[in-house]
Amino acid sequence: MLTTSISDFRKDIKKYLDNVTQNFETLIINRGKDSGVVVISLEEYNSLNATQHELSSKTNESRLDSAIEKLKSGSSFQQELIIE
Numbered sequence: 001m002l003t004t005s006i007s008d009f010r011k012d013i014k015k016y017l018d019n020v021t022q023n024f025e026t027l028i029i030n031r032g033k034d035s036g037v038v039v040i041s042l043e044e045y046n047s048l049n050a051t052q053h054e055l056s057s058k059t060n061e062s063r064l065d066s067a068i069e070k071l072k073s074g075s076s077f078q079q080e081l082i083i084e
Helices: 006-011 013-023 042-054 058-073
Strands: 002-005 027-030 036-039
Touching: 002 006, 002 013, 006 013, 006 027, 013 027, 013 036, 042 058
Parallel strands: 002 027
Antiparallel strands: 027 036
């Protein structure tokens, strides 16, 4: 996680944004007492939204928990995809 002030961010905006996008860094820009902005990559944002959606219902959450347990216990299996 990177932290910077707004003035330092302005000076090196390209460097900071490159770190966020290329290295999956989270950037916190301090804007004074108890105020700030968080910058994440679009890929990270989309991933967080997908996770939120997957966990938004108890049914989905139960299915994911069940799948994780199967993987941990070794009772899962791998199957080839059929490509037509």
